[in-house]
Amino acid sequence: MMYDEPDLRPNDLSAFWMPFTSNRQFKRAPRMLVAAEGMHYTAQDGRQILDGTAGLWCVNAGHKRPKIVEAIKRQAEELDYAPAFQMGHPKAFQLANRLVDLAPEPFTQAFFTNSGSEAVETALKTAIAYHRVRGDGARTRLIGRERGYHGVNFGGISVGGIVANRKMFGTLLTGVDHLPHTHDLARNAFTRGQPEYGAELADDLMRILALHDPSTVAAVIVEPMAGSTGVLMPPKGYLEKLRAICDQHGILLIFDEVITGFGRLGSPFAAEHFDVMPDMIVCAKGLTNGVIPMGAVLVRQEIHDAFMQGPEHLIEFFHGYTYSGNPMACAAGLGTLETYADEGLLSRAREIGPYWEEALHALKGLPHVIDIRNMGLIGAVELEPIAGEPTKRAFSAFLAAYEKGCLIRTTGDIIALSPPLIIEKSHIDQLIGTLADVLKGLK
Numbered sequence: 001m002m003y004d005e006p007d008l009r010p011n012d013l014s015a016f017w018m019p020f021t022s023n024r025q026f027k028r029a030p031r032m033l034v035a036a037e038g039m040h041y042t043a044q045d046g047r048q049i050l051d052g053t054a055g056l057w058c059v060n061a062g063h064k065r066p067k068i069v070e071a072i073k074r075q076a077e078e079l080d081y082a083p084a085f086q087m088g089h090p091k092a093f094q095l096a097n098r099l100v101d102l103a104p105e106p107f108t109q110a111f112f113t114n115s116g117s118e119a120v121e122t123a124l125k126t127a128i129a130y131h132r133v134r135g136d137g138a139r140t141r142l143i144g145r146e147r148g149y150h151g152v153n154f155g156g157i158s159v160g161g162i163v164a165n166r167k168m169f170g171t172l173l174t175g176v177d178h179l180p181h182t183h184d185l186a187r188n189a190f191t192r193g194q195p196e197y198g199a200e201l202a203d204d205l206m207r208i209l210a211l212h213d214p215s216t217v218a219a220v221i222v223e224p225m226a227g228s229t230g231v232l233m234p235p236k237g238y239l240e241k242l243r244a245i246c247d248q249h250g251i252l253l254i255f256d257e258v259i260t261g262f263g264r265l266g267s268p269f270a271a272e273h274f275d276v277m278p279d280m281i282v283c284a285k286g287l288t289n290g291v292i293p294m295g296a297v298l299v300r301q302e303i304h305d306a307f308m309q310g311p312e313h314l315i316e317f318f319h320g321y322t323y324s325g326n327p328m329a330c331a332a333g334l335g336t337l338e339t340y341a342d343e344g345l346l347s348r349a350r351e352i353g354p355y356w357e358e359a360l361h362a363l364k365g366l367p368h369v370i371d372i373r374n375m376g377l378i379g380a381v382e383l384e385p386i387a388g389e390p391t392k393r394a395f396s397a398f399l400a401a402y403e404k405g406c407l408i409r410t411t412g413d414i415i416a417l418s419p420p421l422i423i424e425k426s427h428i429d430q431l432i433g434t435l436a437d438v439l440k441g442l443k
């Protein structure tokens with residue numbers, strides 16, 4: 001096999017400082033993936049690894065999908081790059097059109113970025129600038145939520161609420177406040193789907209608004225389902241309350257759908273799934289099936305139109321990236337959306353969801369399991385941490401699962417599962433069966 005050729009084998013692991021990785025542990029015992037197709041990776045030792053996480057929640061259509069591969073190949077031959085500012089190329093417009101067609105009705109424009117983190121920054125800046133262009137420039141404050149994950153740039157970690165991602169980086173953005181998170185094991189453990197209790201936590205927004213005065217607040221940003229922090233579902237009625245309070249006070253509501261976008265919950269976007277319409281949707285990951293980096297912010301017509309004023313030769317919004325709407329990314333995006341449509345993947349989580357839910361909740365009662373949560377094709381198994389050694393138990397589960405041929409994700413002591421939407425029942429049996437074995441063997 002070609003990967004055995006010495007030139008293609010990394011011969012020194014030290015130069016690459018790996019992101020969000022225990023570098024020393026990894027480099028002592030590397031877990032190297034060299035190929036992928038469908039539901040599986042091939043590891044460097046030749047083993048097939050079942051992808052229980054769609055890469056990092058992004059490979060929603062599964063790996064090596066022909067239409068995406070073809071689209072990228074053709075694009076590289078045809079137009080490798082076109083300047084993103086003051087110039088255009090057809091595929092960026094095509095992709096924007098496809099995207100707004102797929103999105104819920106109020107969303108009429110797409111602004112392209114290269115990642116979820118950049119899309120978050122773009123949405124936050126758009127919100128503040130939107131109020132300003134309308135003559136309401138005192139609205140600069142941003143409200144996020146404890147345990148929220150909005151990428152790793154300064155705006156995102158400021159409105160985010162994951163302590164480890166914030167504490168090393170100084171004072172962050174000013175003028176930011178946070179809603180309480182919604183995780184409540186005492187009341188909601190082992191809930192299937194949306195938890196019963198916790199809608200009242202949205203009322204805390206009123207307290208925050210009373211403190212700062214609503215007229216100073218630009219936007220509230222939340223993940224409709226908080227993924228990275230360990231899969232926290234919104235309590236019934238919670239998102240509706242946030243929407244109502246924002247409406248009452250002229251505050252924009254931003255849904256960060258980097259994880260929930262593109263079928264994860266059984267609808268193209270979570271906004272539809274929960275039937276709550278924000279003012280902006282942040283997306284990335286599944287937009288290109290993870291194949292080429294890309295993110296986007298979807299906005300409502302009135303937000304876009306507020307900027308379209310002044311002399312026509314002037315730039316309306318001083319924001320954008322060298323690679324906004326990059327041709328290769330657009331080609332990958334178009335191939336991806338076509339694949340989703342051809343195979344009905346954006347509603348597939350609804351069809352296979354009940355089987356997924358049953359399989360997952362059958363883990364109840366196994367050692368250390370203190371909660372199981374699920375929605376669409378997402379699952380989480382929360383473990384009792386080892387006293388004094390948080391994260392260690394779940395990390396051991398991750399290593400053991402990999403040894404047994406399954407890729408899972410862990411955050412803290414929570415195991416998160418988010419397989420490609422092409423998953424079949426036999427894969428679910430293998431994934432959950434492996435996890436059961438792993439849990440039985442954990443210290």
Ligand code: PXG
Pocket residue numbers: 056057114115116117118120149150151152223227228229256257258259284285409411
């Ligand atoms: N918002 C949300 C809600 C995310 O989940 C980002 C923004 C940032 O996207 P980029 O493309 O800049 O990474 C994310 C990313 C995990 C995991 O296993 C989650 C993410 C990334 C890597 C791992 O929970 N989410």
